[in-house]
Amino acid sequence: MTSTAMASSAQNTKKLDGLTLRYLVLIGLIVIASVGFSFANENFYSLTNIGILLRSIAVLFLLSMGMTFVMLTGGIDLSVGSNVAFSGGVGVIALTTTGSAFIGFAAAIFAGMAIGAVNGFFIGRLKLSAFMVTLATFALARGLALVIYDADSINVSNQTFLWLGGVSWGNMPVVIPFVALVFIALSVVLYKTTFGRDVYAAGSNFATAFVLGRRPEKTLVWVYVLSGALAGLSAIITVGRVSSGQPWAGLYLEFDAITAVILGGTSLFGGRGMLLGTILGVLLYGIIINGLVLTGTNPYLQSLIKGMILLGVVLLDTYTQRGKTA
């Protein structure tokens, strides 16, 4: 797989070794969960369902990759879910007023980056708490989305704009190879550029990174801008999936992304983790959620299970980290 090749050619083969066990366990769990759900529902293994599953978690892949960068710096981005609604709204309105799909794409991504830049400015430059700043923009971006949509959805019929999120080649939604391309591009950025090294450095020890002549405050700004850009991309895919812009799009996605990233072995405390783990984390989490839907599990129970998964992985992460620092 490209991803493992990426990872091992990277500067931290050792980190992969340290995380190998974690990844093997995740792969094992993915297999067990798929087998389990296919017993419960014979449709689970159909190519159609795999296509549906992958398409339904395409957005989560993107947001979780952005979240991985953020959490590697020791931060968190609670605003991504609301940002999907906001940047989607900006994109759809740009599209409907100009009629140009490309202006719509650009507007959505710029809007996502703008929210990210606000996060980055307050967190990186003014050194405010990432949790509090993105909690504020979480509400702010949702509010903006409701204002620009006037609390109502907008139908989209421009086929170019809908292509990425809506079209399939046979059973393969086009968004899946797109996500793979983004994964490869972000892996190169994380493992093979100075920015990627700075992401790890800022999360490992901000003060040391600063003294060594790095610019960790700048790194933080760009990490949130990246997370915002991926929210903008996610917005385009979301609009494509349902052929309309929705003010309540992306609800609870920050929760899912954070859970998947921690599940994938990225430390809550920064400096430790890899994109490959996040991909596995999203897959496992997506299969569980999809399986719960297919088996007709009560939606209230689904939320309960999500909460328990997050609590469980946080517990695991914190205890394994404590063990290591003792």
Next chain:
Amino acid sequence: MSNRIDMKGIGKSFFATRALDNVDFSCVSGEVHALVGLNGAGKSTLMKVLGGVYQKDEGVIEHNGKPIEITAPADAAKAGISMIHQELSLINELTVAGNIFLGRELKRGGTPFLDKREMARQVKMQLDRFGLSLDPNKPVRELNSGEKQIVEIIRALMSDSWLIVMDEPTSALSEEDKDRLFEFIARMKAEGIAIIYISHHMPEIFSIAEQVTVMRDGVIVLSERTSDTTEDAVIQSMTGEELEHFVKPHKEIEGDPLLSVQDLCKAGTYDQVSLEVRPGEIVVMTGLRGCGAPELAKAIFGLDGDYQGTVHYKGRPLKPGRGPSVSVRDGMGLVTENRDKNGILPPLSVRDNIALPFLEKTVRAGLIDGGYIDKVVDKAIRDTSTKTSSPDQEIRFLSGGNKQKICFSRWLDEDLELLILLEPTRGIDVHAKADIYRIIEDLAERGVGILILSYEIDEVIMLADRVLTLYQGQSVSEYVYPNFEKDQMLADMAGAGQPH
């Protein structure tokens, strides 16, 4: 009443590693027992067994001849054993008395209200008993590190401890505070308290300890009365070999100054300090803690722009507070005094820790060249004789000395021109120290200008081409090799002959 603890045949393994092997260790009230050894020799493991943090695999611990089980810190406390930690565990917002009585506060007869007056009175009584002057009602945040240590010790004594374990107690103390601590230790001895004293400083050990025990690789290699042994014998048994004494090579220093600092002032910190460093020259600033030298060094490195005066580097004036990124690009390096706070990146590998400052130079066509990094990192590890299982090892698993070598090895890059070192050998053992001195000399040999802050006079004299003594932020005098007068330097540092 006389107390003693005897640890007999203590063994402890961590997986395949034998951390302690058949260790016998005793201490008796009224005595100071010094415990020495290189980093990783097993001193801390032994003390953690005594303190109930680790469980022994074999052996017995006897208190006054009766075997006792210490399976948790509470058991140690019950047996009268207290540990004074390097990182002090006081609450800044509470007063001295509040901290001492924390968790067992005195109440006013049957009410839930605190009896602050009685607590303060009892603390005052203890302080008087040991000849210490400290206000029990002062908030701990206003105390210096020496006073905080005293509060910790008094807290231990007031919870009926008779055995105090001190780990490198003088590493963060000024000369004045050290003297006061030694005085306090002498009083405690007279009161029948036993002290286990972990330290690297031979003169301290020989002036205050009755017994000295040396550990190496988990076993006791020497245990003698200090009156029956010598510093050299102790050092030799620590390292297991004749220590090569570091000898400063002689060299000629010429050329224009690389760094020239004129009349640097920062209110309340340093005042009118001037100095020059030429390529290949080792300039050492020294004084007591609080002499202003670390702040001065940080201003030169661009970390602090709040000063008056000028700094010229390579003939150009430097912009105040320009930030370390500019300084590093310009060939400056800094090794900070606190490795764990801003020296290392704990979760990252040795390789990533070394490569960070020169990443830009490894970029080919926008991407990092991993092969180039490997080459530089391997060479840096070799040149500093850093002990690590591989460059992929996470740095936090290394010993203090090896971490410090990593902090040096990042700057060995050929573009380095000025290296600023704050307390370069703080908290590391004699072996690692010798390596660090060699690295510093090698760099100077290569033409790198070096500005050091050191509080250890012997180190100052051994390393320097030029010494600048500081007292309360003012430069006192300058000495040029080989005209170093140790007594005069010590007098300068202490402010002798200075107007008050």
